[in-house]
Amino acid sequence: xxxxxxxxxxxxxxxxxxxxxxxxxxxxxxxxxADGLQGLQRAQxxxxxxxLIDIQMPTMDGIEATRRIAADPDLTGTHVVILTNYGLDExxxxxxxxxxxxxxxKEIQPEDFLHAIRVAARGDALLAxxxxxxxxxxxxxxxxxxxGDLPQLTNREREAVVLVAQGLSNDEIATQMVxxxxxxxxxxxxxxxxLHARDRAQLVVIAYETGLVVPxxx
Amino acid sequence: MRKHWLDWAIAAGVAASLVVxxxxxxxxxxxxxxxxxxxxxxxxxxxxxxxxxxxxxALGYQALGIDVPVIAFLFAVYSTMRAGHRVVTVAxxxxxxxxxPLAALISPRGLTTYEAFAQTRDVLQIAWLxxxxxxxxxxxxAERRADEAERTREETALxxxxxxxxxxxxxxxxxxTHQISVIKLQAEVAVHLAQKRGEDVPEPxxxxxxxxxxxxxxxxxxLEALRDDDKNPPHGIDDVQDLVQRARSTGLDAQLTIEGExxxxxxxxxxxAYRIVQESLxxxxxxxxxxxxxxxxxxxxxxxxxxxxxxxxxxxxxxTDAGVGLLGMRERVTALGGTLAAxxxxxxxxxxxAELPVAQP
Numbered sequence: 257x258x259x260x261x262x263x264x265x266x267x268x269x270x271x272x273x274x275x276x277x278x279x280x281x282x283x284x285x286x287x288x289x290a291d292g293l294q295g296l297q298r299a300q301x302x303x304x305x306x307x308l309i310d311i312q313m314p315t316m317d318g319i320e321a322t323r324r325i326a327a328d329p330d331l332t333g334t335h336v337v338i339l340t341n342y343g344l345d346e347x348x349x350x351x352x353x354x355x356x357x358x359x360x361x362k363e364i365q366p367e368d369f370l371h372a373i374r375v376a377a378r379g380d381a382l383l384a385x386x387x388x389x390x391x392x393x394x395x396x397x398x399x400x401x402x403x404g405d406l407p408q409l410t411n412r413e414r415e416a417v418v419l420v421a422q423g424l425s426n427d428e429i430a431t432q433m434v435x436x437x438x439x440x441x442x443x444x445x446x447x448x449x450x451l452h453a454r455d456r457a458q459l460v461v462i463a464y465e466t467g468l469v470v471p472x473x474x
Numbered sequence: 475m476r477k478h479w480l481d482w483a484i485a486a487g488v489a490a491s492l493v494v495x496x497x498x499x500x501x502x503x504x505x506x507x508x509x510x511x512x513x514x515x516x517x518x519x520x521x522x523x524x525x526x527x528x529x530x531x532a533l534g535y536q537a538l539g540i541d542v543p544v545i546a547f548l549f550a551v552y553s554t555m556r557a558g559h560r561v562v563t564v565a566x567x568x569x570x571x572x573x574x575p576l577a578a579l580i581s582p583r584g585l586t587t588y589e590a591f592a593q594t595r596d597v598l599q600i601a602w603l604x605x606x607x608x609x610x611x612x613x614x615x616a617e618r619r620a621d622e623a624e625r626t627r628e629e630t631a632l633x634x635x636x637x638x639x640x641x642x643x644x645x646x647x648x649x650x651t652h653q654i655s656v657i658k659l660q661a662e663v664a665v666h667l668a669q670k671r672g673e674d675v676p677e678p679x680x681x682x683x684x685x686x687x688x689x690x691x692x693x694x695x696x697l698e699a700l701r702d703d704d705k706n707p708p709h710g711i712d713d714v715q716d717l718v719q720r721a722r723s724t725g726l727d728a729q730l731t732i733e734g735e736x737x738x739x740x741x742x743x744x745x746x747a748y749r750i751v752q753e754s755l756x757x758x759x760x761x762x763x764x765x766x767x768x769x770x771x772x773x774x775x776x777x778x779x780x781x782x783x784x785x786x787x788x789x790x791x792x793x794t795d796a797g798v799g800l801l802g803m804r805e806r807v808t809a810l811g812g813t814l815a816a817x818x819x820x821x822x823x824x825x826x827x828a829e830l831p832v833a834q835p
Binding site: 367 | 652
């Protein structure tokens with residue numbers, strides 16, 4: 257059962273998503289909140305698998321709430337998915353940097369939305385890989401360390417990070433690297449641990465910012 | 475009206491003082507003295523003609539032997555300078571300084587050359603000449619500065635108004651997006667749940683959902699364009715030259731022509747112009763197999779017009795494929811209240827033309 261927390265200041269948006277999620281057998285909405293602070297408290301109470309968080313909210317916005325959830329050692333099992341009206345913008349980019357696992361545009365179709373929630377809950381693939389990459393391309397202005405090689409990683413881990421940044425899931429990485437899915441997962445998890453990345457999305461941000469992967473426009 | 479009256483007063487005053495100073499002159503002498511002063515009436519409308527008239531009449535009465543300073547000519551020097559005719563003023567003054575001794579020499583007073591020059595010094599002091607010219611020039615510059623300040627003020631006001639309009643558009647789209655999101659989401663969920671339960675979905679509900687999807691998509695595109703324009707535009711119309719240069723380096727014979735008086739356009743307009751040229755050149759490089767591209771930017775009083783033509787493979791028979799690039803261009807242009815036309819040209823090749831309105835003071 258995937259346990260979901262809904263955080264949005266518009267009650268009608270919450271009720272819409274709740275109706276959608278509760279109709280699924282394997283998903284359940286465990287709590288709702290109308291702002292970031294309330295969302296953080298509900299997350300601490302319920303420890304959901306997924307926190308669906310809107311960006312613009314009163315009291316505490318979605319980015320700050322994401323940062324606090326990501327920093328809370330009790331909430332390592334909670335994946336934050338950002339809800340946005342607009343898609344690609346710097347708020348979403350900041351949310352990914354703050355530790356969000358991915359983002360969903362509110363105008364997404366119900367089937368795609370439900371699929372994304374399940375993918376995010378598994379945590380082994382990037383949400384909307386091509387859009388995530390485009391977003392990061394656009395907002396990573398310049399690599400902080402041009403061609404930085406992340407010395408703390410082994411060669412295999414580095415290779416795995418590059419594949420994650422290309423949007424591949426663990427199974428796909430295993431095929432690419434000709435290793436077992438379990439080994440692929442280990443490489444990715446070790447890299448995430450060493451780089452203090454909470455999520456695959458953060459791993460992608462780091463890969464771009466260090467210059468391990470170069471934005472297309474450069 | 476008041477200025478008109480003042481011009482007459484000055485002309486009459488100068489004429490009177492000349493006539494009084496020249497007492498004992500012949501009738502022709504009085505006529506020339508009076509004419510020299512009265513000519514000043516037209517000094518605003520026809521400063522050069524007045525300069526010539528005052529100079530000739532002065533030479534005339536000097537030649538008749540009337541030893542009266544050439545005051546009217548000084549006024550005329552001031553006026554031509556103020557009107558901005560510097561070269562004419564200097565040439566006229568030098569000519570006058572050269573001719574006055576000659577006029578004095580042929581006068582019936584039988585002066586020696588030395589006396590003629592001495593008299594010239596008395597009737598047209600060089601210091602007075604310079605003072606008159608300097609006064610005219612100073613006033614002209616002061617007026618020009620005032621005009622410029624006025625224009626800058628107007629431009630600032632215009633820019634503010636444009637920014638404010640953008641701001642309002644953004645806020646409006648922002649709040650609309652929230653409401654449309656709710657309508658769309660609720661409709662999506664209702665349809666989804668009904669289908670899941672195997673129920674028939676009412677037609678009106680589907681219509682609401684589809685309209686919601688369309689509205690949300692349009693709003694998002696417009697808002698993205700508006701928000702983009704809000705950020706400090708990294709590229710504006712001045713960067714178009716670079717774009718063209720870059721296209722040339724890839725082997726495309728790209729020419730940039732700029733028409734009309736170059737003036738400041740709002741950032742949003744400049745950015746959109748840049749995007750249109752960028753997108754067009756990209757499309758040409760990708761699809762057109764073109765050898766040349768002509769980029770025209772026309773600054774019209776009320777609009778900025780951008781046209782990009784190529785000589786590629788497109789012809790009137792080929793259907794216009796509204797790719798993502800063209801769609802994006804159209805959205806940006808529409809958001810600014812402009813129009814975009816993109817179609818194959820009758821003579822072959824493709825043409826993109828955008829007209830972006832620029833508000834007038």
